[in-house]
Amino acid sequence: QKEVEQNSGPLSVPEGAIASLNCTYSDRVSQSFFWYRQYSGKSPELIMSIYSNGDKEDGRFTAQLNKASQYVSLLIRDSQPSDSATYLCAGGGSYIPTFGRGTSLIVHP
């Protein structure tokens, strides 16, 4: 069974700090990974996708993928209170990604 594991949190960081969100996956054939942000009561919103080992940066967000360790992470620099949300990790080797349960992030002023 394909699994994507995330610590449910909450992860609490002060405003301006770096938030580090982690995710592990069990399916070695997974090729594509996604990070989504989900505010309470809303639907998931895509932040980033990553397909290759290494880092991918987009503004304040950096996704990191290590296929050998089956590990994906998301770094949020200069965290803002508006970043407070649940962050979902998803991965897949077929057309259908498997989602983790999400990590709740709280950025306090």
Next chain:
Amino acid sequence: DTGVSQDPRHKITKRGQNVTFRCDPISEHNRLYWYRQTLGQGPEFLTYFQNEAQLEKSRLLSDRFSAERPKGSFSTLEIQRTEQGDSAMYLCASSSQGTSTDTQYFGPGTRLTVL
């Protein structure tokens, strides 16, 4: 590009009633997915269409659930004889065809409450 839309946004129904939800994907996307999400969980896959063909269905999807995408555009998800355990957010997502897992864009969801 108006994004993925879903209708209704909220539905309250009594146990035993049938409900139907609609999803309109991003216009150029040929893949469409239905998910269910409950509190504290990630989206759980229900079913997937490529154009009008339903290519995969979760084993978790009981016979009370049926989905269609008759012309490869919008899709409907019907739940017959609803149960309280069906209460959840039903999410639709769409993507364009690629060689592997495509980037999916979600609609706003339909929140179902079964009394």
